[in-house]
Amino acid sequence: MSTEFDVAVIGGGIAGASAAAELSRTHSVVLLEQENELAFHTTSRSAAIYIENEGGPVFHRVSTASRPFFEADHPELDAPLLDPLPVLKVGDDALVEEFRTEAMAAGEVTSSIRVVEGAELIELCPVLRPDVVTIGMLEPTAASIDVMALHQLFIRRAKANGADVRRGARAVAMTRSGGQWTVTTKAGEVTATTVVNAAGAWGDVVATMAGAQPIGLTPMRRTAFTAPIAQDPAAWPFIYSAIEGTHCYFKPEAGQQLLCSLSDETPSDPCDARPEEIDIAQAIDHINTISTLGLRSVRTTWAGLRTFAPDRNPVFGWDDTVDGFLWMVGQGGCGIVTSPAAGQIAGCLIRGEDLPESITEFGLTEAALGPRRATAAPA
Numbered sequence: 001m002s003t004e005f006d007v008a009v010i011g012g013g014i015a016g017a018s019a020a021a022e023l024s025r026t027h028s029v030v031l032l033e034q035e036n037e038l039a040f041h042t043t044s045r046s047a048a049i050y051i052e053n054e055g056g057p058v059f060h061r062v063s064t065a066s067r068p069f070f071e072a073d074h075p076e077l078d079a080p081l082l083d084p085l086p087v088l089k090v091g092d093d094a095l096v097e098e099f100r101t102e103a104m105a106a107g108e109v110t111s112s113i114r115v116v117e118g119a120e121l122i123e124l125c126p127v128l129r130p131d132v133v134t135i136g137m138l139e140p141t142a143a144s145i146d147v148m149a150l151h152q153l154f155i156r157r158a159k160a161n162g163a164d165v166r167r168g169a170r171a172v173a174m175t176r177s178g179g180q181w182t183v184t185t186k187a188g189e190v191t192a193t194t195v196v197n198a199a200g201a202w203g204d205v206v207a208t209m210a211g212a213q214p215i216g217l218t219p220m221r222r223t224a225f226t227a228p229i230a231q232d233p234a235a236w237p238f239i240y241s242a243i244e245g246t247h248c249y250f251k252p253e254a255g256q257q258l259l260c261s262l263s264d265e266t267p268s269d270p271c272d273a274r275p276e277e278i279d280i281a282q283a284i285d286h287i288n289t290i291s292t293l294g295l296r297s298v299r300t301t302w303a304g305l306r307t308f309a310p311d312r313n314p315v316f317g318w319d320d321t322v323d324g325f326l327w328m329v330g331q332g333g334c335g336i337v338t339s340p341a342a343g344q345i346a347g348c349l350i351r352g353e354d355l356p357e358s359i360t361e362f363g364l365t366e367a368a369l370g371p372r373r374a375t376a377a378p379a
């Protein structure tokens with residue numbers, strides 16, 4: 001088994017997998033995952049939505065830059081990665097101006113986004129209560145993502161390019177000498193010129209291990225669950241409520257079922273996150289306030305950590321003081337949808353190439369995405 005590589009990627013979630021797939025085209029790569037299975041943490045716990053206008057202008061642009069990959073024909077796959085599912089953000093009278101302003105700005109990047117009012121709201125989702133929900137913002141080109149197929153596609157490509165994927169290989173120490181990292185893991189030592197920090201909620205822990213200054217990442221727990229319903233929701237959009245006091249979302253699924261959440265954000269240490277009953281009870285209450293669904297029971301429950309940088313924008317870039325240390329963290333609630341572009345960004349940075357035009361055309365720069373930026377807002 002080889003112990004010498006160009007790049008050691010730490011983290012076997014969607015971020016590490018996308019980086020390994022891209023980097024292994026030009027470099028020898030080892031992917032190190034602490035758990036005995038890949039994608040064990042946040043990646044396998046998402047709502048699996050491809051939405052472009054989510055997380056603010058920076059995430060919006062990185063998500064949009066990922067669309068060509070999602071829509072491409074991938075010969076390894078039996079089915080497309082995306083299944084069309086419009087997203088309808090709903091509001092009340094207090095949000096009318098905010099929605100109009102947001103739809104105008106978001107429409108500059110995703111032209112299909114528009115405001116919806118009156119009867120059309122209820123036509124789109126007949127269980128919404130018209131006395132509560134009075135305005136909506138529709139992203140008709142959103143979709144459901146086959147997350148596991150996406151993750152497996154990245155891993156399959158990495159392996160086909162010769163990458164070494166190691167499970168049960170938690171990085172526990174890192175030293176740098178003579179332009180090389182030595183990474184000590186639970187499954188032995190490897191050396192690499194570059195380390196990619198794709199450790200999700202553990203991003204600052206891994207950085208500290210490498211001698212880099214933490215950037216102040218905050219993992220935020222979010223609980224999700226599935227609930228049976230009497231209706232067939234196949235024709236409904238994904239609904240999320242921005243109405244004060246009723247924050248929640250629900251996603252139609254096969255088998256007369258919804259995937260639901262309170263959209264909660266509770267700061268947490270990095271860990272194997274567990275669902276909270278109170279968040280489930282509140283989500284049911286909020287969903288029953290904005291709709292006539294009358295949810296009463298749940299089928300399955302889970303929780304995951306959405307990890308944010310202090311400015312809530314993604315961090316893709318070289319550390320400024322520690323050589324050969326690339327950050328790929330802070331993906332918040334958009335790590336799946338942004339993963340194709342994130343992998344491409346990591347590839348460009350490590351190969352010393354300019355960022356892809358799909359990223360720069362919207363005003364995003366290497367400095368703005370890096371870990372020590374003043375602001376990541378597009379110019």
Ligand SMILES: Cc1cc2nc3c(=O)[nH]c(=O)nc-3n(C[C@H](O)[C@H](O)[C@H](O)COP(=O)(O)OP(=O)(O)OC[C@H]3O[C@@H](n4cnc5c(N)ncnc54)[C@H](O)[C@@H]3O)c2cc1C
Nearest residue numbers: 011013014015034042043047049171200304334335336337
């Ligand atoms: C309820 C919920 C809904 C969501 N919905 C969406 C959505 O609809 N669309 C979307 O795009 N995103 C969504 N997200 C967010 C998305 O899931 C995350 O942004 C994404 O999964 C983060 O991927 P990651 O690879 O950075 O992290 P992770 O998947 O957590 O992977 C990091 C990996 O690093 C490993 N690791 C840590 N430390 C070490 C170490 N020392 N050595 C080796 N390995 C280590 C961990 O074990 C872990 O497997 C949602 C998240 C939640 C919780």
